[in-house]
Amino acid sequence: MWVNMGPQHPMTHGLWNLKVRIDGEIIVDADPEMGYLHRGIEKISEDRHYNEVVTLMDRTCYVAGLSWETLYITAAEAALHIEVPERARWIRMLTDELQRIGSHVMWYAAFVQDIGLMTPFLYGMRDRDLILDLFQSFTGARMTYEYNRVGGVRNDLPNGFTDRARKVMDWLMPRFDEYDALCLGSDIFHRRCDDLGRLSATECIDLGITGPMLRSAGLARDLRKDRPYHRYDQVDFDVATATAGDVTARYLVRMEELRQSVRIVRQCLDWLDKHPGSVLAQELPRWLGAPYAPVGAEGYLLKRRYPSGTGFSAVEEPHGEAQAYVVNTGGEHPYRVKFRSPVFANMSGAKSYLVGYHVADIPPIMGSVDICVGEVDR
Amino acid sequence: MKPEELKDNLAELLGPRLLAVEPFAGMAGRVRFERTAALELFRHVREVLGYRHLSMVGGIDWVDHREVFYVAWSDERKEYVLLSTDVPADDPHLESAAPVWTAAVWHEREAFELVGILFDHHPDLRRLLTPEGYAFHPLLRSFKLHEPEDLEVKTRNV
Numbered sequence: 001m002w003v004n005m006g007p008q009h010p011m012t013h014g015l016w017n018l019k020v021r022i023d024g025e026i027i028v029d030a031d032p033e034m035g036y037l038h039r040g041i042e043k044i045s046e047d048r049h050y051n052e053v054v055t056l057m058d059r060t061c062y063v064a065g066l067s068w069e070t071l072y073i074t075a076a077e078a079a080l081h082i083e084v085p086e087r088a089r090w091i092r093m094l095t096d097e098l099q100r101i102g103s104h105v106m107w108y109a110a111f112v113q114d115i116g117l118m119t120p121f122l123y124g125m126r127d128r129d130l131i132l133d134l135f136q137s138f139t140g141a142r143m144t145y146e147y148n149r150v151g152g153v154r155n156d157l158p159n160g161f162t163d164r165a166r167k168v169m170d171w172l173m174p175r176f177d178e179y180d181a182l183c184l185g186s187d188i189f190h191r192r193c194d195d196l197g198r199l200s201a202t203e204c205i206d207l208g209i210t211g212p213m214l215r216s217a218g219l220a221r222d223l224r225k226d227r228p229y230h231r232y233d234q235v236d237f238d239v240a241t242a243t244a245g246d247v248t249a250r251y252l253v254r255m256e257e258l259r260q261s262v263r264i265v266r267q268c269l270d271w272l273d274k275h276p277g278s279v280l281a282q283e284l285p286r287w288l289g290a291p292y293a294p295v296g297a298e299g300y301l302l303k304r305r306y307p308s309g310t311g312f313s314a315v316e317e318p319h320g321e322a323q324a325y326v327v328n329t330g331g332e333h334p335y336r337v338k339f340r341s342p343v344f345a346n347m348s349g350a351k352s353y354l355v356g357y358h359v360a361d362i363p364p365i366m367g368s369v370d371i372c373v374g375e376v377d378r
Numbered sequence: 379m380k381p382e383e384l385k386d387n388l389a390e391l392l393g394p395r396l397l398a399v400e401p402f403a404g405m406a407g408r409v410r411f412e413r414t415a416a417l418e419l420f421r422h423v424r425e426v427l428g429y430r431h432l433s434m435v436g437g438i439d440w441v442d443h444r445e446v447f448y449v450a451w452s453d454e455r456k457e458y459v460l461l462s463t464d465v466p467a468d469d470p471h472l473e474s475a476a477p478v479w480t481a482a483v484w485h486e487r488e489a490f491e492l493v494g495i496l497f498d499h500h501p502d503l504r505r506l507l508t509p510e511g512y513a514f515h516p517l518l519r520s521f522k523l524h525e526p527e528d529l530e531v532k533t534r535n536v
Contacts, residue, residue, distance in 0.1 A: 035507040042492070043516050047523055078403055205431050205453075208481025219453075226456045227404075312404050312449075314433075314458070323434050323449065336517075340434035340449070348484035377507055 003359070007036050011363040013110055014373025018350070018366065022359055030354040032347050037377040045337040050076050050150050053337065058144040060339070061375040063106050064318050066099040066135070068375070069148040071315040074229065075324035076150055076334070078311030086231075087277040088152035093230040094268040095135075095147065096315070097261045098165075101172070102131040103318035104254050104261075107370045108179060111251070114367035115192045120182045127175050130168045137161060151281035162269045169262050176258050183251065193247040197353040197365035200245060207349035211320025211342050212253045213369065217245035223316040235267045247368040254370075319343050319370050341375040379427075379455055381407035391422055405449075405458040413463045416473040420448075420461075424478050428452045429459055432475065435485035437493030439518045444470050446495055450479070465495065474500035492517040 006017035015036035021029035041060055045053045057072050058065035070092045077084060109124025132142045138157050139145040147154050183189045199209065201217040214221055222239040224232040240256030242249035311326040320342025327336040346369050353365060384407045385399035395415035402408040411419055423429045429450035438445040447462040465472050474497035475482040486497045487506040494515035497503055505512060514521055 035505075035509070038507040040516055043521070043523065206480045208432055208479070208485075210431075221453060227458075310402070312402070312458075312460070314404075321433065325434070325436060325447070325449075327438060336436075336438045338434070338436035338438075344484065344488075345433075345481060348481065 005362060006033075011114060011366055012373075013367075013371055016371075016373050016376070018362070020354065020359070020362070025358045025360070027354050027357055027359065027362070030351045032350050034347070034373070034376055037373045039378065041378045042337050042339065045334055047333060049332055050080065050334060053334065054148050055144070055146050058146060059374065060378060061317075061319075061341075061372045062143060063372055064099050064103045064375075065143065065145050066095040066147065067103075067315060067317045068322070069145065070096055070230070071313055071317065071322050071324050072326070072337070072339075073148040073150060074313035074315070075311040075326040076328075078313060079309045079326040079328040079334070080150060080311070081307060081309055082151050082281060084152055085278045085281060087156075087272070087275060088279045088281075089230050090268055090271055090275075091153050091157065091279060092148070093232065093235075094265060094272065096230065097264045097268065098131055098134060100261045100318045101258055101265070102128055102135075103370075104258050105131070107254060107318075111364075111367040111370075112183065114363040115189065117182070117186070117189070120179060123175070123178065123182070127172060130171070134161075134165055134168060137164070149280060152279045154280075156279050157272065162273050165265065165269055169265055173259070173262055176255060180255060190248070193251065193364050193368075195244075196247045196357060196361050197368060198244075198246050199349075199353050203349075203352060204245075207352060208345035209320070209349055210345065211316070211318075211370075212240075212250050212257065213320070213346055215240060216242045216249035216253045218243045223314055223321055227314065229313065229315060232264075234271075235264050237264050247364050250368040317342055319372060319375070320346060322375075339375075339378060341378065343370070343372050344376045347371065347376060379406045379457065379459075384409065384459070387427070388419070388422070392419060402460055405460050406455070408460045408462060411461065411463050413465055413472050416463065416475070417478070420475045420478040423450060423459065423461065427459075428454050430479075432479035432481040432485070433458070435475070435482055435489050437489040437495050437517070439467075439493055440464075441467070441519050443467055444493060444495060446472055446489065446493075448475060448482075470494055471496045471498055473498050474503075476500055491515065494518060 002019055002021050004017055004019055006012040007015045017033040019031045019033055020027050041056050054069050057068040060068045105124050105128045109121045112120040136142050139147040199217055201219040204214045204217050220239045220241045225239055237260045240253045242252045308330045309328050314323045322342050323340035325338040326334050329335040381399045381401045388396050392415045395412040397410040400408045429452045431451040433451055434449040436447050443464045443466055445464055449458055449460055451458050472495055474486055486500055489495045490503055491505040491508050
């Protein structure tokens with residue numbers, strides 16, 4: 001019998017439908033049905049100025065907007081042959097890591113609610129707000145930041161930001177131990193999560209699964225180490241791994257990543273304190289350079305020829321490995337923008353990690369995938 | 379791996395069906411090949427060269443023809459490779475990579491519905507993001523965003 005779990009189901013964070021075929025209580029087949037959130041972001045991008053696509057990136061993944069902004073913008077800069085100031089690279093690394101903390105804490109809050117623990121949910125939401133406050137202090141927004149620009153970032157960090165961020169990090173670090181105590185110390189948590197949704201590293205590679213799901217199966221693959229972008233080669237951190245490859249292992253990996261992110265954020269803040277400077281490239285063509293180019297101003301709406309090129313970037317986004325491919329044929333709009341969403345690939349293997357488990361196991365298993373439907377459907 | 383090494387390695391296997399190996403920033407290289415060599419190349423790249431992780435499949439509509447590109451990652455080499463081929467717009471057929479990389483199934487479904495590439499021997503070539511029976515391939519250049527009559531969702535009778 002086929003059962004529709006969704007599109008309106010407490011387990012589906014975002015709008016999607018999981019069709020499962022069941023034999024009694026056992027799952028024998030699964031087929032996720034996507035597309036409820038398809039907004040044609042890749043198509044709209046072809047009609048937008050390079051900087052305007054950044055606006056769409058916040059909407060692509062609504063819990064990790066800044067990671068998607070830096071992903072797109074590094075590919076766009078490669079396609080346009082534009083160099084970025086050193087300080088902007090470090091700010092991007094800082095925002096990526098803050099975003100990872102925000103996203104993982106949000107995941108924690110949603111996941112524990114999926115398995116029936118209400119109190120940790122409130123703790124998670126409370127702590128995520130501190131990260132959003134930090135974002136608000138330098139982007140002006142809590143969710144749709146529009147902070148990156150071709151050639152750097154829109155504005156520098158405000159005075160006193162680094163001290164404020166350090167205080168938040170000092171406050172967060174012991175909270176992660178609290179999270180662990182609430183979950184790992186709970187017998188209910190272990191009974192609901194241990195030995196569920198098992199995947200081996202080989203299966204993950206074959207299915208294209210990346211991110212915490214792959215690392216929980218024992219493979220220490222992290223683009224920040226393997227193929228450093230921004231300035232990840234200049235900071236110290238460890239790649240979090242676990243061996244079991246089940247739901248509990250994914251929880252452990254994400255919790256360790258939170259701690260490692262705090263470590264990276266602290267190093268970024270130290271570096272930014274010592275190295276003031278420009279955050280936006282100075283020698284940009286007028287239509288790219290002005291952060292708020294007036295519409296109709298010379299060069300902005302006129303058709304400009306620019307050396308063509310193709311840009312590719314890959315970023316270790318909170319959910320896994322995200323990629324962008326930007327084709328520039330010399331016009332003022334990108335000719336084609338293509339994104340690889342990590343959740344898209346992680347969900348495509350749903351059948352492999354659901355078959356054989358009970359229907360009641362679906363919420364913890366799908367919760368451990370960390371689904372963000374916005375980036376799957378785009 | 380350098381583009382020259384990659385070229386030497388692949389030229390032996392594909393002969394004239396290998397069109398070029400170009401340098402590409404951040405990758406081992408951009409391999410341009412004839413579409414008839416697709417399956418052979420995929421097998422070789424995965425099994426012999428070790429690019430076991432397929433990351434992305436995308437299509438580009440160049441109006442007179444369409445381009446299909448594959449991005450794969452190797453854990454041993456710690457780098458990406460880009461495989462790219464052209465298919466004519468009036469006959470957009472290409473051999474599916476799904477028998478080689480399981481991960482290709484969803485990526486190719488997406489390239490099929492958005493850019494209209496027809497993957498032969500694909501196990502499950504259904505639409506993924508757009509509704510069943512939707513009559514368009516929205517990422518083709520002929521699909522215009524500004525024409526209001528297109529905003530209404532037109533579906534075939536299914």
